[in-house]
Amino acid sequence: MPAEVITQATPGELFVHRNIANQAHPTDTNLNAALQYAVEALAVEDVVVCGHEGCGGVRAAMHEEAPPLVDTWVAGVRTIVRLHADELSRIPDLERRLTRLVELNVMEQVFNISRSPIVQSAWAAGRTLRVHGWVYGIGSGLLRDLGVTMDGAPLRAALGKVKAVARDDVARARRAG
Numbered sequence: 001m002p003a004e005v006i007t008q009a010t011p012g013e014l015f016v017h018r019n020i021a022n023q024a025h026p027t028d029t030n031l032n033a034a035l036q037y038a039v040e041a042l043a044v045e046d047v048v049v050c051g052h053e054g055c056g057g058v059r060a061a062m063h064e065e066a067p068p069l070v071d072t073w074v075a076g077v078r079t080i081v082r083l084h085a086d087e088l089s090r091i092p093d094l095e096r097r098l099t100r101l102v103e104l105n106v107m108e109q110v111f112n113i114s115r116s117p118i119v120q121s122a123w124a125a126g127r128t129l130r131v132h133g134w135v136y137g138i139g140s141g142l143l144r145d146l147g148v149t150m151d152g153a154p155l156r157a158a159l160g161k162v163k164a165v166a167r168d169d170v171a172r173a174r175r176a177g
């Protein structure tokens with residue numbers, strides 16, 4: 001889906017970088033160049049990591065069934081699966097489990113972007129710059145804000161926020177059975 005369509009932005013309002021499973025590898029020169037251009041030349045104030053439900057790249061990592069190079073690309077997602085194995089295994093429905101992994105993956109990439117020297121120096125210079133985590137629901141057509149926006153406040157506070165969101169989701173999943 002074109003980013004302008006799902007956000008109802010006007011042409012030129014968004015500067016978009018895409019890759020499989022919305023990965024923000026710290027050593028990805030393509031991503032870093034796009035991020036640097038957006039933050040330093042275009043002076044954007046909002047960076048959005050946007051995943052989507054039913055993501056094939058995230059699904060491949062979950063089921064360990066991807067062509068070798070894709071498999072290498074999504075290695076970080078498999079690490080997220082391992083880190084959150086407990087929570088994920090408590091979600092019996094595979095599509096809901098995938099959606100949760102999509103969310104956890106977005107959160108992880110929000111951290112990666114926030115740790116980037118480009119974002120760190122913008123914050124050190126007192127610039128207004130927010131890094132958001134969103135998930136697009138292909139079926140609903142709705143964008144969900146995961147509530148993990150980082151704005152340069154200490155990482156410990158942000159981590160606490162993510163844990164609180166994760167706890168809410170586990171509670172909701174339990175209630176839903």
Ligand SMILES: [Zn+2]
Pocket residue numbers: 020021022052054055056057058
């Ligand atoms: Zn995808």
